[in-house]
Amino acid sequence: MKPDPRHFWNFYSAGRLVFGSGSVARLPLFLKPWQARRILVITDRILEQVGVVAQVVDPLRAAGLDVVVFNEGEAEPSCAIADKAIAAARQAQADVLIGLGGGSNMDLAKITAAVVAHGGTYRDYFGYDKIPGPVQPLVCIPTTSGTGSEVSHAAVLTDTERELKESTLSQQLRPALAVVDPQLTLTCPPKATADSGIDALTHAIETYTATSYDALEVPAAEPFPYDGKHPLGDVLAEAAIRRIGYHLPTAVAEPANLAAREGMSFAATLAGLAFSNGAVAVVHALEYPIGAAVHCSHGAGNGLLLPYVMRFNLPARATEIARIGEWLGVADAGLPVPEVAEQAIVAVERLQARIGIPQKLRELGVTRAQLPGFAAKSIGIKRLMLLNGRRPTEADLLSILEAAW
Ligand SMILES: NC(=O)c1ccc[n+]([C@@H]2O[C@H](COP(=O)([O-])OP(=O)(O)OC[C@H]3O[C@@H](n4cnc5c(N)ncnc54)[C@H](O)[C@@H]3O)[C@@H](O)[C@H]2O)c1
Ligand SMILES: [Zn+2]
Numbered sequence: 001m002k003p004d005p006r007h008f009w010n011f012y013s014a015g016r017l018v019f020g021s022g023s024v025a026r027l028p029l030f031l032k033p034w035q036a037r038r039i040l041v042i043t044d045r046i047l048e049q050v051g052v053v054a055q056v057v058d059p060l061r062a063a064g065l066d067v068v069v070f071n072e073g074e075a076e077p078s079c080a081i082a083d084k085a086i087a088a089a090r091q092a093q094a095d096v097l098i099g100l101g102g103g104s105n106m107d108l109a110k111i112t113a114a115v116v117a118h119g120g121t122y123r124d125y126f127g128y129d130k131i132p133g134p135v136q137p138l139v140c141i142p143t144t145s146g147t148g149s150e151v152s153h154a155a156v157l158t159d160t161e162r163e164l165k166e167s168t169l170s171q172q173l174r175p176a177l178a179v180v181d182p183q184l185t186l187t188c189p190p191k192a193t194a195d196s197g198i199d200a201l202t203h204a205i206e207t208y209t210a211t212s213y214d215a216l217e218v219p220a221a222e223p224f225p226y227d228g229k230h231p232l233g234d235v236l237a238e239a240a241i242r243r244i245g246y247h248l249p250t251a252v253a254e255p256a257n258l259a260a261r262e263g264m265s266f267a268a269t270l271a272g273l274a275f276s277n278g279a280v281a282v283v284h285a286l287e288y289p290i291g292a293a294v295h296c297s298h299g300a301g302n303g304l305l306l307p308y309v310m311r312f313n314l315p316a317r318a319t320e321i322a323r324i325g326e327w328l329g330v331a332d333a334g335l336p337v338p339e340v341a342e343q344a345i346v347a348v349e350r351l352q353a354r355i356g357i358p359q360k361l362r363e364l365g366v367t368r369a370q371l372p373g374f375a376a377k378s379i380g381i382k383r384l385m386l387l388n389g390r391r392p393t394e395a396d397l398l399s400i401l402e403a404a405w
Contacts, residue, residue, distance in 0.1 A: 009230035014178040028063035040094035044073035050187040073105040103147030107155035145264035146196025148272015150178035169225040182265035194355035195299030203275035204240040210279035233278035243267035281388035289377040303357035316390035
């Protein structure tokens with residue numbers, strides 16, 4: 001049954017997207033419209049040590065701006081670190097917040113910008129569309145090529161006590177400005193490059209194989225954070241998948257290869273634009289409880305699960321998966337669609353192995369006894385179930401997890 005089906009789709013992005021190697025040196029110019037005087041940069045100590053923070057902060061200080069650095073960001077940020085960042089932002093009284101880092105620091109800056117602007121706690125904003133108005137002026141500058149948080153409407157916090165990942169989804173969380181400078185990713189270590197890169201591939205594949213916007217079983221009047229598969233999302237997903245297949249192995253093997261870094265930076269932003277309008281689905285729904293329980297990186301968890309979920313989706317999405325195979329270099333040579341689709345999944349498994357993503361959940365420390373609990377938590381993330389191109393039951397989710405274990 002399709003209650004009041006949607007006959008339209010939307011497209012949102014960051015307010016302004018700047019892309020280019022060396023572009024952060026021009027940050028004072030990009031910030032001019034805000035007439036900012038005091039800026040808080042939310043980042044972490046590793047990025048200070050490798051010199052990334054200086055590349056952003058030095059031009060700002062040279063332009064006479066007052067810059068405060070919060071360097072306590074952490075991978076997969078916890079609620080406790082969000083409390084610290086919010087306290088630091090209140091104390092700094094900055095006019096502009098900059099999230100500098102991978103998805104973790106960018107998400108931390110987004111949550112901070114929301115709470116500083118509207119008060120209360122981040123818990124008030126978990127879920128969709130709970131942020132009542134514009135957040136504090138927010139700039140996001142990625143240093144990994146993966147999450148697309150610089151253009152997305154999402155921010156994820158880990159509730160370490162309840163072992164839950166909590167998503168805040170709001171169009172207000174799209175940064176006013178995204179500056180994507182591939183040079184900032186040159187110091188990203190191979191593991192973080194591989195994990196975040198395969199997260200971007202997951203974003204593109206989940207969007208391309210999602211429920212179509214006009215088949216989404218959500219009333220058009222109901223606020224919903226994703227529109228499903230749609231024509232613009234398809235264009236972005238294809239462009240991302242082609243580039244990730246081509247550039248990701250090189251970016252992992254040769255960290256200093258700027259052409260590969262540029263290709264991955266562009267691809268991850270494209271995939272961010274795709275998923276944050278279209279969909280993430282069962283891969284992400286399964287990763288949330290697993291990541292919260294065993295503390296693997298979001299990208300490693302997604303990358304591990306991706307081929308297993310593609311195989312589950314195959315009966316409903318063979319044509320789409322076969323196209324993905326062509327974009328990843330599988331020669332179709334007149335083979336039937338299901339065979340090309342099977343080859344596509346093998347291509348993803350090969351990529352996974354080549355860049356060192358674990359292939360079994362037990363390698364991440366997951367026990368078999370944990371699987372039913374993960375399936376139960378995942379089926380509860382209803383929005384992601386509705387978005388998956390093949391609707392799973394809880395038993396299906398458990399079968400996927402058993403296969404991946
Ligand atoms: N908001 C969104 O739309 C969205 C989408 C997907 C994932 N996420 C979230 O993003 C987080 C994962 O982000 P990520 O994959 O980008 O990794 P990350 O931000 O967790 O970074 C991983 C590690 O790599 C280091 N690092 C990052 N860039 C570096 C560089 N250039 N040089 C040296 N070290 C560097 C960081 O200091 C960190 O220790 C998760 O919390 C996930 O839930 C958010
Ligand atoms: Zn993701």
